[in-house]
Amino acid sequence: xxxxxxxxxxxxxxxxxxxxxxxxxxxxxxxxxxxxxxxxxxxxxxxxxxxxxxxxxxxxxxxxxxxxxxxxxxxxxxxxxxxxxxxxxxxxxxxxxxxxxxxxxxxxxxxxxxxxxxxxxxxxxxxxxxxxxxxxxxxxxxxxxxxxxxxxxxxxxxxxxxxxxxxxxxxxxxxxxxxxxxxxxxxxxxxxxxxxxxxxxxxxxxxxxxxxxxxxxxxxxxxxxxxxxxxxxxxxxxxxxxxxxxxxxxxxxxxxxxxxxxxxxxxxxxxxxxxxxxxxxxxxxxxxxxxxxxxxxxxxxxxxxxxxxxxxxxxxxxxxxxxxxxxxxxxxxxxxxxxxxxxxxxxxxxxxxxxxxxxxxxxxxxxxxxxxxxxxxxxxxxxxxxxxxxxxxxxxxxxxxxxxxxxxxxxxxxxxxxxxxxxxxxxxxxxxxxxxxxxxxxxxxxxxxxxxxxxxxxxxxxxxxxxxxxxxxxxxxxxxxxxxxxxxxxxxxxxxxxxxxxx
Amino acid sequence: xxxxxxxxxxxxxxxxxxxxxxxxxxxxxxxxxxxxxxxxxxxxxxxxxxxxxxxxxxxxxxxxxxxxxxxxxxxxxxxxxxxxxxxxxxxxxxxxxxxxxxxxxxxxxxxxxxxxxxxxxxxxxxxxxxxxxxxxxxxxxxxxxxxxxxxxxxxxxxxxxxxxxxxxxxxxxxxxxxxxxxxxxxxxxxxxxxxxxxxxxxxxxxxxxxxxxxxxxxxxxxxxxxxxxxxxxxxxxxxxxxxxxxxxxxxxxxxxxxxxxxxxxxxxxxxxxxxxxxxxxxxxxxxxxxxxxxxxxxxxxxxxxxxxxxxxxxxxxxxxxxxxxxxxxxx
Numbered sequence: 001x002x003x004x005x006x007x008x009x010x011x012x013x014x015x016x017x018x019x020x021x022x023x024x025x026x027x028x029x030x031x032x033x034x035x036x037x038x039x040x041x042x043x044x045x046x047x048x049x050x051x052x053x054x055x056x057x058x059x060x061x062x063x064x065x066x067x068x069x070x071x072x073x074x075x076x077x078x079x080x081x082x083x084x085x086x087x088x089x090x091x092x093x094x095x096x097x098x099x100x101x102x103x104x105x106x107x108x109x110x111x112x113x114x115x116x117x118x119x120x121x122x123x124x125x126x127x128x129x130x131x132x133x134x135x136x137x138x139x140x141x142x143x144x145x146x147x148x149x150x151x152x153x154x155x156x157x158x159x160x161x162x163x164x165x166x167x168x169x170x171x172x173x174x175x176x177x178x179x180x181x182x183x184x185x186x187x188x189x190x191x192x193x194x195x196x197x198x199x200x201x202x203x204x205x206x207x208x209x210x211x212x213x214x215x216x217x218x219x220x221x222x223x224x225x226x227x228x229x230x231x232x233x234x235x236x237x238x239x240x241x242x243x244x245x246x247x248x249x250x251x252x253x254x255x256x257x258x259x260x261x262x263x264x265x266x267x268x269x270x271x272x273x274x275x276x277x278x279x280x281x282x283x284x285x286x287x288x289x290x291x292x293x294x295x296x297x298x299x300x301x302x303x304x305x306x307x308x309x310x311x312x313x314x315x316x317x318x319x320x321x322x323x324x325x326x327x328x329x330x331x332x333x334x335x336x337x338x339x340x341x342x343x344x345x346x347x348x349x350x351x352x353x354x355x356x357x358x359x360x361x362x363x364x365x366x367x368x369x370x371x372x373x374x375x376x377x378x379x380x381x382x383x384x385x386x387x388x389x390x391x392x393x394x395x396x397x398x399x400x401x402x403x404x405x406x407x408x409x410x411x412x413x414x415x416x417x418x419x420x421x422x423x424x425x426x427x428x429x430x431x432x433x434x435x436x437x438x439x440x441x442x443x444x445x446x447x448x449x450x451x452x453x454x455x456x457x458x459x460x461x462x463x464x465x466x467x468x469x470x471x472x473x474x475x476x477x478x479x480x481x482x483x484x485x486x487x488x489x490x491x492x493x494x495x496x497x498x499x500x501x502x503x
Numbered sequence: 504x505x506x507x508x509x510x511x512x513x514x515x516x517x518x519x520x521x522x523x524x525x526x527x528x529x530x531x532x533x534x535x536x537x538x539x540x541x542x543x544x545x546x547x548x549x550x551x552x553x554x555x556x557x558x559x560x561x562x563x564x565x566x567x568x569x570x571x572x573x574x575x576x577x578x579x580x581x582x583x584x585x586x587x588x589x590x591x592x593x594x595x596x597x598x599x600x601x602x603x604x605x606x607x608x609x610x611x612x613x614x615x616x617x618x619x620x621x622x623x624x625x626x627x628x629x630x631x632x633x634x635x636x637x638x639x640x641x642x643x644x645x646x647x648x649x650x651x652x653x654x655x656x657x658x659x660x661x662x663x664x665x666x667x668x669x670x671x672x673x674x675x676x677x678x679x680x681x682x683x684x685x686x687x688x689x690x691x692x693x694x695x696x697x698x699x700x701x702x703x704x705x706x707x708x709x710x711x712x713x714x715x716x717x718x719x720x721x722x723x724x725x726x727x728x729x730x731x732x733x734x735x736x737x738x739x740x741x742x743x744x745x746x747x748x749x750x751x752x753x754x755x756x757x758x759x760x761x762x763x764x765x766x767x768x769x770x771x772x773x774x775x776x777x778x779x780x781x782x783x784x785x786x787x788x789x790x791x792x793x794x795x796x797x798x799x800x801x802x803x804x805x806x807x808x809x810x811x812x813x814x815x816x817x818x819x820x821x822x823x824x825x826x827x828x829x830x831x832x833x834x
Contacts, residue, residue, distance in 0.1 A: 312714070336716045344714050353708045353715075355774060364704055364715045367697045375695040418715065 013038040013203050014059070014073045014091075014172060020066040021054055021227075028054045029065070030228045036172060036205055041198050041217050043235070044174075044207045046224035047247050049408075049436075052207050055224070056174050060093055061086045074171065090171035094161045094178065100149055107132040107145035110164045135163040138200075139193050154299075155186035162193060172203045191217050215240065225249055241495075244466070257291075257449055258473045258489040264288040266324070267457035268340075268426050270309065273318030278304040279481040282318070286426065291448065291458040293472025295465050295501055301481035302461045303345055306428045309459075310342040311335035323425065336365060341419035343412075345431035345461070351415045352403050359385045359399040362414055366421040388417035392447055409440025416447060427451065428459045433467060445471050465501055469494045477501055518768025518776060521816060522783040525766070529787050533794035540794055548796075549789045550675070554682035555744065556756050556763070557785045558737035561689050563760040564781060565726045565733075568693075570706045570773025571626065571633030573730045575641035576737075577757050579618045582648050583611035583735035584748040588657040596659050604664070612735040618644060619731025623724030648750035658747035668743030678740050685736060690778040698725055706773025755806075762813050763788060788812075 012035040021029040029051045036042050046052045057063045059071075061081035071078040074089055081091075100109050107125070110132035132145045141159050149157060158178060165173050178190055194204045195217055206218065215221075215235060223230040223246045230246050269285040279301035286292045294302050307313040309320060311329030320327050322338055329335040332342070344350040352361050363370055363381050370380040385399050394413045396406065403414055412432060419427060429448065433441045448471060452458055460472050468475050475487040477500050487497050533540040559576050566573040590607035591599040618640055625636045670677045693699035701722045704712040713719045742748050767784035769776030791812065792805035800808075 331718070332714070333716045333718060342714070349708065350711050350714045353704055353711045355707045356704060360700070360704065364700070364712070364717065367700060375691070376697065376700060422716075 010037050012036060012072070015071075016055075016059070017070045018068045019055065019058060020068065021051075021058065021063060022066065028227050029058075032224065032227070032229045034059075034222055034229075035232070036203050037220075038171075038203055039198055039201045040203050040219050041194055042203065042205045043215070043218040043221040044205055044224070045221055045243055045247055049226075050224040050247070051227040052224055053176070054227075056093060056176065056207065059086065059174075060091055087168065090169050091174075092165035092168055092170040092172070093174040094158070094165055094176065096177040100157055100161060100164075102150040103148055105146050105148055106136075106143050106152070106160055109149050109160050110135055110145070111167055113164075114167060131167055132163065135166045138166060139163055140196070155189070158190065159193070166197075166202075170202055172205070173197065174205045174207060176207045178206065178208070215243075223247055240498075256469065256489045257445075257471055261287045261290040261473055264290065264455075267322065268309070268459075269321040271319045271321075273305065273308060273315050273320065275301075275304060275308060275313060275315050277481075278313075279308075279478070282478075282483055284476060284483075286457040286459060288457055289452050289455050290474075291452050291460055291472045293468030293475040294459060294461045294478060295463060295468045295475060295497070296478035296484070297501065298463055299480075300478040302463075302478055303430055305478070306342055306430050306459065306461060309335070309426075310340055310428065312342075336422055336424075339423070339425035340428070341365075341422055341424035341426070342428045343415055343419060343430055343432055345434060347408075347411060347415060347435060352411060352418075354404040355402050357400045358389075358396055358403050358406070358414060361403045362388060362418050362421060365418050366423075369421065384421060388421060389414075392417050392420075393443070407440070408436045409443060412436055412440075412444055413447070416444075420451070424456065426457045426459070428461070430461045431463065432460070433462070433464070441467075465498045466494060469497055518780040519783065521768050521820065522766060522780045522787060525787045525812070525816065526783055526790075529790050529794065533790070533797070537794060537797045539797055545790075545793050545797065547676070549786070549793050550679045551669070551744075552793075553785060553789045554676075554678035554740055555737060555753060556759060556789070557682045557782070558685060558733060558740060559753065559756050560760040560763045560781060560785055561685055561778075562730045562733035562737065564689065564764055564769065564776070564778065565702060565730050566633060566637075567761070567764050567769055567771070568702050568706045568773055568776055569723060569726050570709075571723075571726075572637060572761070573619075573622065573727065574634065574637040574757065575618060575622070575644055576730070576734045576760065577753050578641050578644040578648060578750065579615050579731055579734035580738035580741060581748065581750045581752055582618075582644050583615045583738035584742040584752070585648060585652065585657060585750070586611040586614045586735075587739055587742055588660070588748045591660055592657070595661075597661055599661050601661075601663060604661070608735075608739055611739055612732050615731040615733070615735030615738070616728045617731065618734075619728035620724060622731075623727030626727065627720035627723040645750060652748075652750055654750070656747045656749045660742070660746060664743045664746070668740065668746070678744065681736070681740060685733065686778055686782050692729075693778060698722060702726055703774055706770075706775070708774075759788070759809065762809070766813060766816055 014034075014036040016032070016034045019029050019032040019034070020027070032051065032055060034044075034055060044052055044055070054063065058065050059081060061083040064080040067079075069079060071081060073081070073091070078085065104112070107129045111128040114128065114131055129145055136143055136145070136159075139159060139162060141163075143152065143156060143160070149160060152160070162173070175194075194206070197204050215238065218235050220232060221235055221238060221243065222232045223243065225247055264287040266285045266287050271283045273282045274280045282305055284292065294305070296302055304313060308315045311332045311334055322340065327338060329338070335342075348354065353364070359381055362385050366384070367376060370377055370384055372380055382399060388394075389396055392413045394410050394417070396410065403411060406414065416432075432444055432448070436444060445467075448458060448460065460468055462468050469489050472489065475489060475497060477484045477487065477497065479501075485500055487500075539545070559580065562576045563573055587604070587607035587610075590603055590610060594600070594603040622633075622636050622640050625631055626633050667677055672680060693702065701712065701717045704715070704717060705719055705722055709719050737753075741752055745752065763784050764776065764781055765771055766787070767776065767781030769781060788809055791808060792802070795805040795808060796802070
């Protein structure tokens, strides 16, 4: 039974009960309850796929929960919300992608919806500027409202999104993963803003799977796991590891896999690799059978570094050796031929060709291996696919089904299989668990560990510190494009790396 | 038995349903409406008319599969035909030898391919939209051709060209045989070769294909090059059929080739589509116009009926999709 916590007699601003939601036969939410008090700062925690976003979409009227749901908001009772009732009631969401218009000015971004539909249907720019300036003033921020939004940093754009929420007379503001791409000082500023919103009576709900910063200002925390409520807890006395345990339900049986690699031959060596503005002076080596973890905040230059090794970006300076030979790939085709594989962080638009078949997605990088008599052989393709889906334990219907019909975890296995079919020596995995269910993640790392055992050199890139801590042999911390430190998971704690990365 | 059925299904793909159905409908309708329809004469006229539109449709198909378009096909065919005509005229006109014709054909294919290379390079490197690039090429080729011919016909070719346009081997018209050979070539290209495989992948998601190691620029350049070369084949057949070349011959085929691709189940946004269903779709269009001709309808009315047919196909596809969704809900 989920633990609950008394609200101390205060009538909640929002309360939900009996929330159930099913997508395609899978229960996304199971009998979930959720409460927010007026003016409080609340934390909604859970891993990717735990049901956080589904819950927000129910609160904002995007989804309709199954029958039996009770939603009370601001003194009224609903069986479901609609986008109109949510907006009119002052519920605002700042999505992670912000949903702003980069080409429009700050003023237009903040205040465009105040002029929509107002008679005489003319755009009143002076009114928009005034509204925008007032909203920014309330946040204590000075931005030039006449500049296009694209001139501002991600952190500043986030402030614009908050200002837009305030224009809509917000009573309840959700912030979806607000700190994912912010530096420490930007995060501090965001926390100040949240605090001042709370003081002025606006309730703020942080939705996050990384909570260090948010914990210090929240009063209560609601934890979801696999679509079910784990409990509601006061923040006092809560530690980060306890929350992680609640979110995953199994953190403490996770073992550090790191092992000594000894003097296996070096597969990849990088010296002084630089690409100005993205990464600088990076040097490391990966041995046969070794898993090197690279972590750091979004924008730390990890993906650019990986793409430079993979031949898709050109480093300005520095040298790369593969199996002891200096290499400079003119394209990723050359890198693939030489035995380098790169699993993209963006599986949906770069990693796989979603509408095309499972078989074609798996075979695309190794067509030369399924030729017979100079022509592609359907029979050899079928055998190749059969072999890899058996090896990696992928559950599929037919080989000709579109890859988009598979779950996130199975899609990722197909993407990994695509690269394994090219017989690589070095496999770069860039954020391999993004959009993969909690349960399926362990399966992905099982595969990674087996591949390392078979002698593959692996670079594991992730902004989830625990992933690299538990699964890599050594961890390189990158910050703002530079090497910020090395960690050995066998001799340091998870907290030490997290402190370095988020601190 | 079962495996033969699945192999045939694999060969034709799910796209065959639409054109296959249309084929049956057209055969049944005209078979009953006009007693002369199911005769050798009808099939003779279809067999001679099919190749021009068909070869141009093959030229259109490859760019469409990549999510692009080649609007220059008809004028590229004209300029390729002119190339042959000039080679023949410069070397004796009516008395030119067959070697000169062969040389002309090689040059014609080279000219057609060259227009494709230019378009492919521009599209691949500047990422300009294929509609704009091929439209520019169309205007250039057309203007060049009109300038060089002063808008007139070029004619007076050796007699041995006659059979290429009108002759038969074992009862099969030669243009039809050339067309079928090209259909088979395209079929093998798309189903059994790396270039064809990558064409589909690029059509669905060019960036993801690039991340998988596909040389996307090379594929695009080759696709437009082959498209241009196929236009040249169409141009040579047209020259032999009309015994003359004029810039503007076959101009009205341009958009019909796009629609024939669509009728053949090709995804208008690229990534999906097969040659054989497109071939069936072309036969349907040609049967339709021959049937209407037999019933005494005007040629222009036949074109109008093509339009109606294509709109009907779109509505039927939508209905079929709705039915499938309904069935899935029940199941």
